Amino acid sequence: MGIETPNGFKLDNAGRRIVVDPVTRIEGHMRVEVNVDADNVIRNAVSTGTMWRGIEVILKGRDPRDAWAFTERICGVCTGTHALTSVRAVENALGINIPENANSIRNIMQLTLQVHDHLVHFYHLHALDWVDVVSALSADPKATSALAQSISDWPLSSPGYFRDLQGRLKKFVESGQLGPFKNGYWGHAAYKLPPEANLMAVAHYLEALDFQKEIVKIHTVYGGKNPHPNWLVGGVPSPINVDGVGAVGAINMERLNLVSSIIDQAITFTEQVYIPDLRAIGSFYKDWLHGGGLSSTSVMSYGDIPEHANDYSEASLKLPRGVILNGKLDEIHPIDLTNPDEVQEFVTHSWYKYPDETKGLHPWDGVTEPHFELGPNARGTKTNIEALDEAAKYSFIKSPRWKGHAVEVGPLARYVIGYAQGKAEFKEPVDKLLTDLGLPLTALFSTLGRTAARALECQWAAHQLRYFQDKLVATIKAGDLSTANTDKWTPDTWPKEAKGVGFTEAPRGALGHWIKIKDGKIDNYQAVVPTTWNGSPRDPQGNIGAFEAALLDTPMADPEKPLEILRTLHSFDPCLACSTHVMSEDGQDMATVTVR
């Protein structure tokens, strides 16, 4: 039956139903069901994710100053981002100001995560949606070298280098253990790269893996350790002792120089490897501009990377802040995260209970009460769902909305807003990329556009790392060594009751933590994470979320091998790990596809 959603999408669930469960190469567990028409074009999309039991259950009664350490454990990927969001929420609640050096160091930590996460996502989770690893085996190493040298000055590009790499890959594939490359749809008609481009991309896959060990050292220097770096309400935990030698935990000149050299490497790697690869891939896929979804109409970014400590206004934030609705790029709405009528979570189509499910709840008043039931038109049983009923409750993800609107969050949302604001640092790289590829601005609103925005943002973040590192060193040289403000450290300096909100732009989108403090302890704590925005089910009005919108109207070459679905979902860098735990059966590694 065909319907039109209030946010302007046509849905028709008449055709064959394709179930992909689990969606592979993501963090956490996710399932998607689509209906395709006679031409195998997606006409209805239903996305569902695992249970989130709410961090409030664990944090209630704990010390607000420790909340970051718990939130760091809810996800294996966004550890530092959750921790930063948490300390900001507590500082906002208690009116704690941090020193400038702490602001610079936090920005460096956050930008480091942005660079690291974007690289890992592109090369290790997403590239294989565009790159056919098995095809790389038939590449000519000489031609690969010529290709690599024609697009970049990156030194690892000799015929011998690619020949060795191809030999290693061949041995690996022949051993029958494809490792990270198993479960691919190798040879699929939707792969468009020539063998040489595939081999080059596989080489960079391994180089990116290797570069990780450098980039994480920045977290070790400023966070004391990695993984799970340390954070501090009121500032940053590591003191600055410029003349110190080898003191544990202290930031000295030697360490500052180490960070500086790693930042140089990050800039070089991004500009000589990541961006050229993105352009090369883009040039072969510029006819595949599906997957735009909400990006051309409704996007949101909280903004992040404050230029000035304690100033979280739009003017101070270097990543764009605001909301665009209904495609009106000339009107950017301001955001107030404390306003009970702006950010609200609905559960009409989610497996939770609210007293009144026609209304949404602001996170300060949020509740997480699971209530799992299948709709009347679902098929199968609770433990073996054959098909979901999207007219009823169908996901453990809640539906967050901004003033009732479904929005997309993430790198593309940030770039669309920055572009609409006319900010040169976002607009110019987009225009240049599109011009070079011979594409119009509308091409940005696509799966490929999302992938491109992430690459451009990685480059932006690498340069911002340099900016804040230089700023930090200049401040230190001017004699300001302050890294923490302990004026309001002890609970006897706090009000009896307080509430606050902290926000960041995580690599995959807007992240908010809302906290209520009572008698020195946490009374309520809610996190609204980026994948909840993008992966949300429908709301009471029937608006669909970003994942569902992006899948619509995509033609599939072979519905039994849903490469196009994975490609578009992966472009969001979905992370359901903060909802952890699987509901699938044993040992299921392949994206299992069922046609009903």
Next chain:
Amino acid sequence: MTALVLGIGNILWADEGFGVRAVEAFHRLYAMADGVDLLDGGTQGLYLVNRVAEVERLLVFDAIDYGLKPGTLKVVTGDEVPKFTGAKKMSLHQTGFQEVLSAADLMGHYPKDIALIGCQPLDLEDWGGPLTAPVATSIEPALAAAVGILAAWGVAPMRRAAPLPPESGLLANDIDRAAYERPRAGLA
């Protein structure tokens, strides 16, 4: 670094936290030999590959569903390890860890020796919950097994005269095991 002792898992899901809690206890009770590092790997997945690729020997603690009696320990070594970490996908980090090993292999830096000390969990669904009794009881025997493996590798740890105090532990800020489990134990 010649050897890495790695604990993986999510401490927020009851017995899922076995690997991390084992490494935490190992650190408090034993001093490692030179060249041996202890790491709380959490659910870091692919982010751990560089730590794995830089060592000759790798010892992993993890909660593994072998279909045995809860708390049962099982030690596997060498080529068996990746098979077991992928035997049953209970959580993110397990599939992740199998991929970590093959990624290290592809990078050409697969550890020479690998051992996995797995513990059969009882409860993985208790969000915010403690280790269950059978799994908690298995930590000391798991450490004894680890001591034997490290000794065979020529890097035996030394039992400390007294355990390190909690504030010197691997996990701090109220997520060390005693503090984390306090509310469920009925303590404020």
